Amino acid sequence: MKYHLITLGCQMNIADSERVSSVLEGMGYEKTDNEEDASLLGILACSVRQKPIDKVYNKIAQWNRWKNKRNLITFVSGCLLPADKDKFLKTFDLIFPMSELGQFPDMIREYGVVTPAALKSRQPIMPKNEHIAAMWHIKPKYQSTYEAFVPIQNGCDKFCTFCAVPYTRGREVSRPSSEIIDEIRHLVNQGYKSITLLGQNVNSYGLDKNGEEITFAQLLREIGEYGKTTEEEFWVYFTSPHPQDMNREVIEVIAAYDCLAKQIHLPMQSGDERVLIKMNRRHSMDKYRRIVADIRELIPQATLFTDIIVGFTGEGEAEFMNTVAAYEEFKFNMAYIAMYSPRPGAASFRWEDEVTTDDKKERLRRLSDLLKIYSHEYNELLVGKTMRLLINGTDRKTGFSTGLTEGKIIVRLDHHDDSLRGKIINVKITSAANLSLSGEIV
Amino acid sequence: MMSLMKPDMQMDVSFYKVEEIRHLTDETFSLKLPKARFAFKAGQHISLGIVGGNQSREYSIYSGENDENLELLIKEVDNGYFTPRLRKLKAGSMVEVHGPFGKFGMEPELAASGKFVFIASGTGIAPFRSIVHTYPDIDYRIIHGVRYSKEAYDREEYAGDRYTLCTSRDKGGDYNGRLTGYLKTCKFAPETQFDLCGNSNMIFDALEILKGKGFDRDQIHCEVYF
Numbered sequence: 001m002k003y004h005l006i007t008l009g010c011q012m013n014i015a016d017s018e019r020v021s022s023v024l025e026g027m028g029y030e031k032t033d034n035e036e037d038a039s040l041l042g043i044l045a046c047s048v049r050q051k052p053i054d055k056v057y058n059k060i061a062q063w064n065r066w067k068n069k070r071n072l073i074t075f076v077s078g079c080l081l082p083a084d085k086d087k088f089l090k091t092f093d094l095i096f097p098m099s100e101l102g103q104f105p106d107m108i109r110e111y112g113v114v115t116p117a118a119l120k121s122r123q124p125i126m127p128k129n130e131h132i133a134a135m136w137h138i139k140p141k142y143q144s145t146y147e148a149f150v151p152i153q154n155g156c157d158k159f160c161t162f163c164a165v166p167y168t169r170g171r172e173v174s175r176p177s178s179e180i181i182d183e184i185r186h187l188v189n190q191g192y193k194s195i196t197l198l199g200q201n202v203n204s205y206g207l208d209k210n211g212e213e214i215t216f217a218q219l220l221r222e223i224g225e226y227g228k229t230t231e232e233e234f235w236v237y238f239t240s241p242h243p244q245d246m247n248r249e250v251i252e253v254i255a256a257y258d259c260l261a262k263q264i265h266l267p268m269q270s271g272d273e274r275v276l277i278k279m280n281r282r283h284s285m286d287k288y289r290r291i292v293a294d295i296r297e298l299i300p301q302a303t304l305f306t307d308i309i310v311g312f313t314g315e316g317e318a319e320f321m322n323t324v325a326a327y328e329e330f331k332f333n334m335a336y337i338a339m340y341s342p343r344p345g346a347a348s349f350r351w352e353d354e355v356t357t358d359d360k361k362e363r364l365r366r367l368s369d370l371l372k373i374y375s376h377e378y379n380e381l382l383v384g385k386t387m388r389l390l391i392n393g394t395d396r397k398t399g400f401s402t403g404l405t406e407g408k409i410i411v412r413l414d415h416h417d418d419s420l421r422g423k424i425i426n427v428k429i430t431s432a433a434n435l436s437l438s439g440e441i442v
Numbered sequence: 443m444m445s446l447m448k449p450d451m452q453m454d455v456s457f458y459k460v461e462e463i464r465h466l467t468d469e470t471f472s473l474k475l476p477k478a479r480f481a482f483k484a485g486q487h488i489s490l491g492i493v494g495g496n497q498s499r500e501y502s503i504y505s506g507e508n509d510e511n512l513e514l515l516i517k518e519v520d521n522g523y524f525t526p527r528l529r530k531l532k533a534g535s536m537v538e539v540h541g542p543f544g545k546f547g548m549e550p551e552l553a554a555s556g557k558f559v560f561i562a563s564g565t566g567i568a569p570f571r572s573i574v575h576t577y578p579d580i581d582y583r584i585i586h587g588v589r590y591s592k593e594a595y596d597r598e599e600y601a602g603d604r605y606t607l608c609t610s611r612d613k614g615g616d617y618n619g620r621l622t623g624y625l626k627t628c629k630f631a632p633e634t635q636f637d638l639c640g641n642s643n644m645i646f647d648a649l650e651i652l653k654g655k656g657f658d659r660d661q662i663h664c665e666v667y668f
Binding site for chain 1: 500544642645649664666
C-alpha cells in the first residue's frame, strides 16, 4: 500500500507533513512520489493565497476521475477556510484538522482498509483541547538528516486584516516546553545542525497558558543551556515572530548562547503607521524600531530578515515611501516581498483593492532593488572573513555546492563533496553578490 | 462518496436562535442571541453567518461578558448583500456564530486601575459598551462620533459625564461637529490609555491629534472596522 502526499504552503505544513508521514508509515503505508502508484492520496492545504487552494480543487477533480478506474482514498487537511471545507466535504473522502491526526488510522479503518495498525484498538476519544497535544506527541518522519522543524505553537490570535490564518488554524496553543526540549535533544543527538522552532506567532509562545508555561525567552534560554552541555554544534532558529510580542529579553537570550542562531526574521509588513493600523498589526513603527535597536545593540552580527506586503488597501505613494524609508533605515539582509491580493476569509477581502497591479509591481520592483543594494553592501563586508557554513545542497553549476551561514546567507562553493552535506565547516568568503556569497573551504 | 466530518471540524462554530431584534434607528439594530456557554472577553468580535447562507461578517460583541444575552450591534449597509438579510431576520431565525476572536479589549487588572478614553465612530462603540458592561467600575470616558444624534446607541446606559456625543450632521450632539474637532479641544491626564474603534479615517486623524498632544503611540490602541 502506497501513499502520496502533497504539501502546500509554509514550514508549518512541512512539519505537519512529517507527522502525517509518520502516522501513515506506522500503519504500513509506503511513501511514493508518483501519485499514480498510490492508493491513498492526500493534500495538506494552504489558504494564505488563492493559488494553492486552486491547486487543491484541480487535484481532487483529477483524483476523483481516477476513482472510475481504481480504488482510492483521498484526504485533505492543513489550513482550510470554512467555505472551502464545506466544498471539500463533498469531494474528498476524508477531511480533518491536523489536531485530529491521531485519529487518522481510525478514519482509514472506516473504509475497511486492513493494515497491522488497523488491527489495534481504536484511539480513545479525547476532549477537543487535547487533540493538538496528541498531534504533537506523534514522532515526525523528518525529511532531512540535518535540518528539522519543531512546532512549538499552533494557531494565531492576532487577526491581521490581510490574513485568514486565525480562521483556519484556530487560537494560539503552546506545546509543552518539556516536549520541545526533548525533541531538540533528540535531534541534536541525531546530528541535526539546523533546527527551526515553528509557530504562526512563535514568540507568543506560552502566553495562552496564563503563567502555567514558560515564556518564549525562557524556552530559548533552556535550549541555550542545553546547547552549553553538548559538544555538538547546532543552530536554532525561529519563525515567524510577531513584533507585538517581541521584547528585549528575547534578544538578550539570543545574544547569550552560541547555539541560538544570530539571525532574526521580524516581519514588518509596512513601514507606514496608518497602513499598519489598517493591517491590524498592533505594533507601531516606534515599537519595531526599538526591537531593531535592541538587535543592533546586543547582537550586532545578526542578520535581519523581514516580510513586506506592497499595495495593501490604503497604501498610496506617500505611505509606500514610508516603507522605503524604513527599508533604508533597517537595511534588511533579506526581505520576502509580496504584492497584496485580497484573500477570502480575511477582513480586508471586502475592502476595495485600490492599488493597481501595475503600481504593486512597481513597488515590488523598487523594494527588490533596495534589497539587492543593502544585501550586497552587507555581503561585501564579509569578503575575506572565515565563516562557519552548513553545507546543504548541490549548486546548479556542476562541481559546485551551496551552504548557509549562521545568518542564513547563501554561499556557493567551487567544490562538491556529497559527504559534506549536513556538516558545518569553515569557509573563507571570496566574493559577494547581491543575494549570496562565494567562498572556498578552509 | 462518503465524507467523514470529525467533531473538531466544527470547532468554534455554534448555531443560535435569534431571541430578539432591537431596532435602534432606521438603519441600526441589535441582534440578541442566547449566551448559553459562549465565553468571550469584552472587546472581542465574532463572525456571524445566516444558517443556509454562504457568507459571514465580523461584528464586535455589544454585550458584556456576564450579560444574559450575546448581543451584536449592526448597521445596515445601503445596497449591501449581508446586512439587509440580517435585518430581515425574525426572532427564532437561526444564525451561525464563529469565535470569539481578537485581542482588542481589556485586561481585568488594567480595568481596575487604569484611566481610559474610548473613541468610537458609529457602531465602533460596540466593544466599549461590552467593556463598560463587564467592568462597571472602570474609569472611562466615551467620545462617540456619529452623523445624527439618533445614532447615540443606548447612551442612557452611560453616566452623563462619561459620554460625549459628537454629531456632524445635526445639532443634537453634546458637540456639534466631527469627533476629531472635539478631540482637539480635550485635555487628558498623561497616564490615559486610548482605545479607538471605527472607520480608518477617524482613527488616523484621532491618532495624529493624540500624538500631537504628546501621548505615546503605545498608549493608543486601535481597531479598524473598514
